[in-house]
Structures are given as structure tokens and as C-alpha cells.
Amino acid sequence: MYKENKLTEGEDFYFENGLIVLTEKYHLKRGSCCQSGCRHCPYGFKKTNEGKEKSKP
Numbered sequence: 001m002y003k004e005n006k007l008t009e010g011e012d013f014y015f016e017n018g019l020i021v022l023t024e025k026y027h028l029k030r031g032s033c034c035q036s037g038c039r040h041c042p043y044g045f046k047k048t049n050e051g052k053e054k055s056k057p
Contacts (some may be wrong), residue, residue: 007013012026024040027033037047 003030007026009015010028013020013022021039022039024042025041027040033041033043033045035045036051037045
């Protein structure tokens with residue numbers, strides 16, 4: 001059976017300059033890092049000018 005996962009504005013995401021910004025809460029619910037350098041990444045991933053890099057805790 002398909003389980004529908006609805007996102008809640010202000011909790012899972014918000015709009016900034018016409019773009020959707022995903023929150024830390026959303027990423028934690030998702031359960032994994034997408035390695036895109038998201039602003040609110042709770043997994044410590046940061047994007048650098050040279051490429052992608054996982055920051056060390």
C-alpha cells in the first residue's frame with residue numbers, strides 16, 4: 001500500500017526568494033544525506049569550491 005508523505009510548510013520547508021528550502025527536520029525524517037550541500041544538512045555535509053566533501057564531526 002502506498003503511504004503518502006505530505007510536507008508541511010514552516011516545518012519541513014519554507015520559501016526564500018521563490019525557492020524551496022528544506023529544513024533540518026525534513027532531512028532527519030528523510031533519513032539520509034543527498035550530498036547536495038543543503039543549507040540545513042544535519043549530517044555534516046558541506047560543498048566546497050573543489051567539489052563535495054563530508055565534514056568531520
